[in-house]
Amino acid sequence: MASGSEFAGPVSQRSGPAVALAVIALGALVPVFAGSTYVVSVAMQVEILMCLALGLNFVVGYAGMLDLGFAAFFAIGAYTTGLLSVDLHWPVLTTLPVALLAALAGAVFIGAPTLRLRSDYLAVVTLGFGEIIQNLVNNLSQTGGPEGIYGIPALSIGRFSVTSTAGYYYVFLVLVVLFAAISLRVRRSRLGRAWLAIREDEDTAQAMGIKVRRYKLYAYMAGSVFGSLTGSFYAPAFIAIAPPSFGFSESLLVVMAVSIGGMGSVWGALLGAGVVIAFPEIFRQFAQARLLVFGIVLVVIMVLRPQGVWPEGGLGLARRARPVWAWARGMWVRTRPEKTPEARLGGPVGAPEESK
Amino acid sequence: MPALSVVDLTLSFGGLNALGEVNLEVPDRSLFAVIGPNGAGKTSFFNCVTGYYRPTRGSVRLDGREISGLPVDEVARLGVRRTFQNVRVFPKLSALENVLAGAHLRTSANLATSVLGTPRARRHERELAAEAQRWLEYVGLAGKARVLAGDLPYGMRKRLEVARALIAKPSVLLLDEPAAGVSSVERDELADVVGKTWREGVTVVMIEHDVELVMRLASTVAVLDHGRLLAVGAPETVRNDPRVIEAYLGRRRSQGPWSQA
Known part of the structure; x- marks a missing residue:
């Protein structure tokens, strides 16, 4: 990250490195203290959704285009890796470039015809794209139809092969950190500023010389790269993949993570992913009503914080701390009555006259 | 001509x-x-x-x-650069980021350097941010770099738009x-900015x-x-x-x- 002082980045980004290190350290300790595989696997699902949310954040948060079919890119990555590693016995890592190219092709396929569209229309078309991809993998015999692909080999890096849930947890942790770092970096680059300008006001952005359609396509491409990479690691982590994991509900989950966290905010997307996965798990005690409870919590969050839990402008902690600070100072001054203004000036300025 | x-x-x-x-x-x-x-x-x-x-x-x-x-x-x-009658700053970007967005055509960063943040790209970013700061000073918004444009009063937003246009060296x-x-005070300040800009050619x-x-x-x-x-x-x-x-x-x-x- 470039030196923060010259940049007008929000508070959350200036305090970013410290927060980030603390979060990474906490994250790395999860499998150690988890106690059960269940907790680690839920934590891994959080990480997977974090990765996807960071990908969608390029499209929705930065460039301001609603995308309801983001799971399509997740599917493209997972199926490319699954097919190449099972049918052609490619090592998982060597499938990544192919998965990336497939995702970029998908981004151009969905992007090129939709770049003229705005808001609602765009949402409908992307929704359709998501459905198309899910139906494709559900009906093609090459992709295993409804049964999907199973027996995906483990991810092997050099001589080391990742086989445990905790192992994949760390793989996704690296991915989350990498994606978050790139997202924060891009936010302050020419590319990120162009996206934000488009999100804020498309026509005015164009008057700055920004080629709006081209940059919108870049946003799709960036999102597709993150989505597809996540899918490529998802496949070996779960050994088997099947169409239901890549449907509209998955796309919606990603959109929820981004919007609950706060559109455009990297920290928000991470936090949102945590909320979206963790809450339904916590609410398991409500048995069948757990999704109802989850829904109520979402509504409450959106009512109380429509801008998201951790929005772009930061949490506003400094702003909120100011009155508290002023109050504390006031209390401090009031509890020291002997320190009159005269005393602070270094001597009894008007005192002799008064004592007469 | x-x-x-x-x-x-x-x-x-x-x-x-x-x-x-x-x-x-x-x-x-x-x-x-x-x-x-x-x-x-x-x-x-x-x-x-x-x-x-x-x-x-x-x-x-x-x-x-x-x-x-x-x-x-x-x-x-x-x-050619313009400002708009119904002030169109980017409300959720800071004043400095607004000006930087105006410099889009003056930066050479491509996709790779944007993502990787090479030392050269970072230095270029720092120089550009320093220049954006100077343009804010030019229109009299020196202390407002970090303020979100949407939070600025109307007259300042108008001047911010001028700075955003000027950084492109139109x-x-x-x-x-x-x-x-x-x-009327702000009007005179704006008149000064316009006059200065014109005298610069x-x-x-x-x-x-x-x-x-x-x-x-x-x-x-x-x-x-x-x-x-x-x-x-x-x-x-x-x-x-x-x-x-x-x-x-x-x-x-x-x-x-x-x-x-």
């Missing part, structure tokens, strides 16, 4: 002529004011020049090069009512209702009324032109239709 030359410019919406056969030459390095009553076609004229509207007929030339019909971003690339700057709706075209300001600043004034060019010339000449007085104040009663009744 004039900085901008407009020949036979016509813009029709259905049967309504927003602009009718306007012929204008904006001399290079002039401070050119466009005045006229509401609905005279002033903003339509700006929109035709900057590519937001494609004129129905006629041509717009920038340094002799035809630009009518070019997309907005191409016109920007050729060195050859022609179009200002759409820079002094509308601001206090930028051709400034300014739509403005404030006649006193126009008379003080402009070297040439053009008057539009109902989409037609009524008069063009030095401020004093235009001010005393009977057609201009008529457009603003109406005819004498004895000459008007009432006298025939």
